[in-house]
Amino acid sequence: MQHPPYILPPCPALPNREAVATHAQSCLAAVGLEDWHFVWDRAVKRMGCCRPALRTISLSRYFVEAYLSIDPQEIHLTLLHEIAHALAWQHRRARAHGAIWRQYCSLLGLTDTRATKPLQDFTPPHLQRQPRYALCHAQTGEILRYYKSRPRRSAAQWRHCYIPGRKNETLGQLIIKQIYPESPYKDISDKTREN
Numbered sequence: 001m002q003h004p005p006y007i008l009p010p011c012p013a014l015p016n017r018e019a020v021a022t023h024a025q026s027c028l029a030a031v032g033l034e035d036w037h038f039v040w041d042r043a044v045k046r047m048g049c050c051r052p053a054l055r056t057i058s059l060s061r062y063f064v065e066a067y068l069s070i071d072p073q074e075i076h077l078t079l080l081h082e083i084a085h086a087l088a089w090q091h092r093r094a095r096a097h098g099a100i101w102r103q104y105c106s107l108l109g110l111t112d113t114r115a116t117k118p119l120q121d122f123t124p125p126h127l128q129r130q131p132r133y134a135l136c137h138a139q140t141g142e143i144l145r146y147y148k149s150r151p152r153r154s155a156a157q158w159r160h161c162y163i164p165g166r167k168n169e170t171l172g173q174l175i176i177k178q179i180y181p182e183s184p185y186k187d188i189s190d191k192t193r194e195n
């Protein structure tokens with residue numbers, strides 16, 4: 001490995017998810033992965049994920065929201081874990097948690113190279129009863145309501161509905177999506193920090 005250690009921006013205070021996303025994107029830029037992107041996902045069994053086919057690293061919004069108060073440093077460490085996957089793939093086409101990935105962990109200053117790590121167990125409040133459907137905004141993807149069973153209203157009927165207090169923005173924009181079970185990822189969907 002010829003590359004000198006990467007110099008990352010120091011982990012800032014992480015008061016909210018926006019700060020996490022900004023920090024993630026600046027870390028990607030700092031290691032030369034400008035054409036990779038940070039995105040949010042809705043996983044409930046692991047915090048982080050690297051998807052080389054999409055050039056994305058992602059964090060679970062649910063885990064991050066919980067860990068902002070439990071242990072923000074854990075969010076940063078998960079980010080480094082996923083960036084090491086991205087670097088291993090970008091430069092060496094290496095997947096999983098082998099020697100090449102561990103070398104990149106080392107260059108990032110990440111000493112904990114466990115593939116998985118137990119995290120504090122929690123279930124997002126809205127998933128405790130496992131709703132299977134969500135009412136979403138068709139343009140933004142924002143989830144507006146959860147349902148345990150599929151609402152009987154047809155798509156045509158939903159077009160005449162809106163969220164009280166948000167009529168301008170939601171009228172004609174409401175769609176039902178199945179959110180559970182999640183569709184399985186097709187590429188690296190590692191069990192990083194799985195409970």
Ligand SMILES: [Zn+2]
Nearest residue numbers: 081115190192
């Ligand atoms: Zn991993």
